[in-house]
Amino acid sequence: MTASVRIGLLGMGNVGGALVELLQEQHSDIAALTGLDLAITRIAVRDASKPRGELYGAELTDNVAAVIDADDVDLVVELVGGVDLARDWVARSLQAGKSVVTGNKALLAAHGRELMDLAGEHNVELLFEASVAGGIPLMRALQKSLRGEPIERVMGIVNGTTNYMLSKMTEDGADYAEVLAEAQALGYAEADPTADVEGHDAQAKAAIIASVAFGASVTDADVPVQGISGVTAEDIANAARLGYVIKLLAVVERSGDEVAARVHPTMVPTSHPLATVRGSFNAVFIEGGAVGDLMLYGRGAGGRPTASAVLGDVIEAATSVSHGTVRRLPPMADARLRAPEAAMSAFYLDLSVEDRPGVLAEVAGVFGANGVSIRSMEQQGLGAEASIAFITHEATERDMAATLEKLNALPSVNRVGAQYRVIGG
């Protein structure tokens, strides 16, 4: 006995096209395993006259509303991207009593809570596994498997372009500019790479992870971000000497009732599982109070991996549609956002200082006076070239900023060099 569920697809780019193909390939296996007869009946695209691949019977239109409202569309898959129009379309679908599957991270980072609440009101589902870390089943792990878990922290390598670039810099000793040019030539980075290299893509994903992991209402605007454009080959070499690699991490953590989220290049010990994630792969490392350390690793982007995540959601939503058994997520808890200056990290700091007795005590005194405690320090280089690499214990952003201000004002400090946040092993 199979139940027919008809899908309206908005957008037929890279992921949409892959979804059409994947659903066709897997149609009979899905029917055998789930009892669902899934078909894409309508597809909305910007330009319906443009030649397309095989559509397997779906009707093509440039009228999005006609797809959403069609009687032969039971659920809507939104793969258009963008925020404002997508928000209207998703809201209209939910209001029409149709569950929505979307991979639109920008939309969720800006309006996730509002849309989840709307889905709840209309007793339909809003699923978005594909919006973070492509084919990696992170959302389902957080929403289902770890529902009862006291999650303490989630750290993710969630942008493949920057991980590819940092991996190349680490493995080849190459410069940032060189690696960026190569990544652009290979199509791994876009002509305007800002969204990736300045961390905005990871920032949106951090907001979604924080919302789902902690039931907090976090938007991308709430997430302090620093990208990788300031990372140098020298920084990477210095980190390596100390046993670290530099990764761009989205970090989301809870401390009491407060939630903190941020994105920055981070020194990760080489023995940490995240350090082994190379090239354009993504991985998300979860620290739970009961489950311990957990890592999910896989392809974070690409048409087929992302389409696979969309299809998993489609099958889940279609099962609900066919059983008439939608599961409402309750409204999210109101975990408070921690003020950015109260967030805590360990820090790496590279200082070039005058080479005379007493300077070290002077510098160490500045850390101490500002409540920052030093875990290790190590001289690198010799004579006028000498610098000292400090790694601190955990300190607040506020205390660290005050320390830096005082260090910069110190006559014996020639230069405050690279600064990185550091995670433990």
Added chain:
Amino acid sequence: MTASVRIGLLGMGNVGGALVELLQEQHSDIAALTGLDLAITRIAVRDASKPRGELYGAELTDNVAAVIDADDVDLVVELVGGVDLARDWVARSLQAGKSVVTGNKALLAAHGRELMDLAGEHNVELLFEASVAGGIPLMRALQKSLRGEPIERVMGIVNGTTNYMLSKMTEDGADYAEVLAEAQALGYAEADPTADVEGHDAQAKAAIIASVAFGASVTDADVPVQGISGVTAEDIANAARLGYVIKLLAVVERSGDEVAARVHPTMVPTSHPLATVRGSFNAVFIEGGAVGDLMLYGRGAGGRPTASAVLGDVIEAATSVSHGTVRRLPPMADARLRAPEAAMSAFYLDLSVEDRPGVLAEVAGVFGANGVSIRSMEQQGLGAEASIAFITHEATERDMAATLEKLNALPSVNRVGAQYRVIGG
């Protein structure tokens, strides 16, 4: 608005005790996030007079049937272990219309299909995330996220004891016997280590993974198994020289309509993500036709990690109970088991041969005559100590067995040494 769901717990060992504590700690967070008021009302143990920790109001009994049948038990958590009695209890619970959460791998490996079908007949759920790889959300990934994915192969490090032992042998160059004694002293290995070191624990898990990943009906008796008791420090050193580490893998794969499952020590390239899984951690590597490579990594055992997986299942089942919306899994497809001798692998083979011209051609000829093609060969050692390490392309177990028989009969072959299956990078 909260819905009350009352739990009957069978067994209060390591995991059961951790579940009682975890549920107590997380009760209010779970209520806030899911609207569920979860309480363990009854607990069945072998000896109810033995002193226990705090039970938070649960009633203790040695009468299992009384727990299953109690009106104030809505769902049953089975953490007793064993096969025959557990089968009766789980069946009785399902027949009474109560969903069951279990972490009992032996039960599922022997009677999984029968019990899943029984759950379907009675319109209740049977969830078993904790049965394979403890806190790692593998079952949910396979059953939900990857439902529409053309999964090609699943390879798992699913036994922490043997991974701990192999990691120690690799890192310290230690002998098998030495590492086993140490693992026993630390409590990582049992006094009778057979179930772990001979691969029977991994064998049961391979059967469950095959059933869930491919919808096949596979029991542990269907899975050929080889443990790690024959792995020597020399084998590990030889593998390292060629760029491999030795891991005990449960391998489950599909080829056309056929499914193959097996457990054996395997040479894994050091660049493969599975090679980086050290100590007692577990990891499962999934190769999907669309999603690409995916790995889930975490704690495979231990009271709290396993209790976390049980609690995730309890929340899912309790949500179904409270909504009255049980999702039936359709009956499993009948994927056929591939005959063990038709299963394919690449092989590593260590041969000690006479040191005279023409021997290599003779030996290589035996591989070729039996349809096994050589990918690489490398001499190790010198003179009478010399041996040749061969790595083949993929070949069937049948062809490889024939090759070995012929090699053993060859006068110029002094000794056929270590043999390992090998996976690609």
